Amino acid sequence: MELVRMILAVILITAGIIMEIIAVFGLFRLDYVLPRMHAAAIGDTGALGCVMLGLMIASGFNLFTLKLLLIWVFLWMGSSVTSHVLSRMIVTAEKEEMEEHTEVVDVEVDKL
Numbered sequence: 001m002e003l004v005r006m007i008l009a010v011i012l013i014t015a016g017i018i019m020e021i022i023a024v025f026g027l028f029r030l031d032y033v034l035p036r037m038h039a040a041a042i043g044d045t046g047a048l049g050c051v052m053l054g055l056m057i058a059s060g061f062n063l064f065t066l067k068l069l070l071i072w073v074f075l076w077m078g079s080s081v082t083s084h085v086l087s088r089m090i091v092t093a094e095k096e097e098m099e100e101h102t103e104v105v106d107v108e109v110d111k112l
Helices: 001-030 033-058 065-092 096-099
Strands: none
Touching: 001 033, 033 065
């Protein structure tokens, strides 16, 4: 049973590392700010979830697992809120540049 737990933990941690590498490539390959932020946010939440879940499985059920779960929840909430606030700021500040890089023609910031 211990071997199965460790194999599952290694698979999850490896998947998280691969997701983060893909997110880094997305940051370098995409040309506009909003797709870059999307790649970073998805990479953070997905990779962080896989790595934390793998660490929780590897450590077993104890106080350390609860601490990892709390760290995961706080980072997950903070990352998504930060991405949302930054993207709203970009939509508000750079309306003309956003229209050049996206398919959105008429953006009403007040309704967002």
